[in-house]
Amino acid sequence: MIPFWDYWHILATTGLAILVASLAAVVYCVTVHPLAKFPGPRSAAASGLFVFYHDVFVGGKLHLELQRLHNLYGPIVRIGPNELHICRPEAYDQVYRVGSKATKWSCQRRTEISLFFSRQSVLALEDVLSRPILKLHARLLTAAAAQTSQPEVIPLERAYRCVSLDSVSEISFGRSFDFMAKKDFGKPMHESVEDSLRTICTIRHFPLLVPVFNNIPLWLMRLAGDKLSAVRMMKEFSQQAAQSALESTSDNSARTIITEIVNANKTRGTTVNRQRLEDESLSLIAASADTVGNALTVATYHLLKPENEDILRKLEEELKGALPTNSLICPRYDELSDLPWLTAVVKEALRMSYGLVGRLPRVVPEAGMVVLGQHIPASSVVSMSAYLQHNDLAVFPEPGRFQPQRWLGQEEKQKTNLNRYMVGFGKGSHNCVGSTMAYSIIYKTLATIHLSFELKVEGDITDEDMQYEDRFLGLHAKGSRRLAVSVRRVY
Numbered sequence: 001m002i003p004f005w006d007y008w009h010i011l012a013t014t015g016l017a018i019l020v021a022s023l024a025a026v027v028y029c030v031t032v033h034p035l036a037k038f039p040g041p042r043s044a045a046a047s048g049l050f051v052f053y054h055d056v057f058v059g060g061k062l063h064l065e066l067q068r069l070h071n072l073y074g075p076i077v078r079i080g081p082n083e084l085h086i087c088r089p090e091a092y093d094q095v096y097r098v099g100s101k102a103t104k105w106s107c108q109r110r111t112e113i114s115l116f117f118s119r120q121s122v123l124a125l126e127d128v129l130s131r132p133i134l135k136l137h138a139r140l141l142t143a144a145a146a147q148t149s150q151p152e153v154i155p156l157e158r159a160y161r162c163v164s165l166d167s168v169s170e171i172s173f174g175r176s177f178d179f180m181a182k183k184d185f186g187k188p189m190h191e192s193v194e195d196s197l198r199t200i201c202t203i204r205h206f207p208l209l210v211p212v213f214n215n216i217p218l219w220l221m222r223l224a225g226d227k228l229s230a231v232r233m234m235k236e237f238s239q240q241a242a243q244s245a246l247e248s249t250s251d252n253s254a255r256t257i258i259t260e261i262v263n264a265n266k267t268r269g270t271t272v273n274r275q276r277l278e279d280e281s282l283s284l285i286a287a288s289a290d291t292v293g294n295a296l297t298v299a300t301y302h303l304l305k306p307e308n309e310d311i312l313r314k315l316e317e318e319l320k321g322a323l324p325t326n327s328l329i330c331p332r333y334d335e336l337s338d339l340p341w342l343t344a345v346v347k348e349a350l351r352m353s354y355g356l357v358g359r360l361p362r363v364v365p366e367a368g369m370v371v372l373g374q375h376i377p378a379s380s381v382v383s384m385s386a387y388l389q390h391n392d393l394a395v396f397p398e399p400g401r402f403q404p405q406r407w408l409g410q411e412e413k414q415k416t417n418l419n420r421y422m423v424g425f426g427k428g429s430h431n432c433v434g435s436t437m438a439y440s441i442i443y444k445t446l447a448t449i450h451l452s453f454e455l456k457v458e459g460d461i462t463d464e465d466m467q468y469e470d471r472f473l474g475l476h477a478k479g480s481r482r483l484a485v486s487v488r489r490v491y
């Protein structure tokens with residue numbers, strides 16, 4: 001038997017060894033690591049704790065810290081032992097053209113679903129995309145018609161999220177969540193999504209916990225009550241849809257993402273398991289709800305600011321001129337996609353809502369790469385952030401001001417440049433597969449709402465409230481005021 005003091009001896013020796021190894025790793029990272037020549041705070045070069053601290057402890061503010069670091073150190077900053085963050089608009093194409101190992105979707109998986117998102121398919125899904133917009137229109141009509149002394153206040157930010165949640169759930173699962181039909185537009189569900197996103201941002205720093213979080217059984221989620229209600233509901237929907245697609249023998253079932261993947265596999269003679277179908281459909285919901293909702297919210301918030309009255313009037317005039325009267329209420333995407341002022345408003349809203357606020361990491365391939373004249377060695381991680389790109393003063397002067405006109409009336413060359421620097425949908429082989437669908441939902445919703453109603457902002461919401469935290473998707477800070485409106489007039 002080992003004497004008691006020997007346990008302490010073993011423990012102390014192990015502790016000392018770990019300490020010495022950690023110190024050696026820190027010294028190596030700061031002095032001789034291949035990225036040691038790049039500028040940045042020592043604490044970031046030494047360990048991953050720097051990013052963890054800003055991401056988790058400060059909470060969703062890493063993009064602001066990155067902005068500060070770039071002002072201090074220049075366009076390439078080392079933000080982790082093996083990671084560089086880059087901030088220079090012309091570098092975006094270089095970084096995201098490079099093949100990434102940090103993929104979420106294999107090429108084959110992307111091919112299976114990408115047909116579903118072609119412009120032709122999106123136009124064919126016109127009815128599905130219009131349904132939630134028409135329901136929102138009907139609710140605003142009711143609110144406008146109510147003869148009460150206190151006008152009904154519509155939580156428009158929440159309603160806007162429902163527009164994409166309801167249509168993308170129908171496209172994914174074959175049945176809609178139908179939050180638009182709920183009196184509070186599914187308030188507990190939206191709160192639960194926000195809580196889950198904050199949790200996920202912490203959990204992604206502990207890769208071993210990710211599968212545990214992803215596989216919490218439904219019965220345990222039920223015990224957690226409202227906190228996990230959103231995740232639970234989405235899981236239930238996806239499980240049922242995956243099960244029925246796998247069991248279905250008919251070729252005539254409604255075309256959904258899930259049936260699309262099942263059929264692609266049948267054609268190839270391969271099989272697909274239920275888990276994969278669930279994951280695919282849930283990713284789509286996650287990818288679409290807040291991104292689309294944020295772009296719509298940013299657009300309407302700025303259009304309703306008193307100083308932007310002329311921008312709103314121009315939009316109304318353009319819509320009235322382009323759409324035949326009485327064609328009402330939810331125009332088709334192909335009637336809208338060429339309207340210049342609406343297009344400029346949508347682009348400006350996408351710029352100011354960022355898509356994914358924070359950094360999108362890519363792994364440098366074997367040959368290494370040269371960015372801004374600097375060689376970056378293989379296997380390093382490089383990342384850029386839409387937040388910094390879209391606030392670049394040289395490309396987008398006065399970035400905090402909503403100026404759709406910046407997308408119009410310039411030299412053709414300049415316009416091309418602006419489009420090149422707009423990265424809300426990402427770039428390269430892993431850019432957003434759903435961008436056409438997103439555009440369709442955004443154009444149709446803005447046209448429907450701003451053509452038919454005069455809205456008035458309720459409450460004292462400010463630009464401060466509209467700032468986004470980087471919770472992978474853009475979330476407003478806890479306790480911030482959200483866009484809510486009353487409906488004043490119907491055209």
Ligand code: HEM
Pocket residue numbers: 104105110164168283284287288291292295354355356360423424425426427429430431432433434435437438
């Ligand atoms: C304004 C709306 C949207 C924005 C700004 C947006 C933005 C993005 C961005 C930046 C990425 C790239 C992520 C990366 O590089 O890791 C992405 C990926 C993706 N998005 Fe979107 N998205 C939007 C709406 C949608 C919609 C409506 C759908 C589908 C219904 C969708 C489906 C996807 C999918 C499947 C991916 C993964 C693609 C891949 O990794 O190959 N998105 N999105």
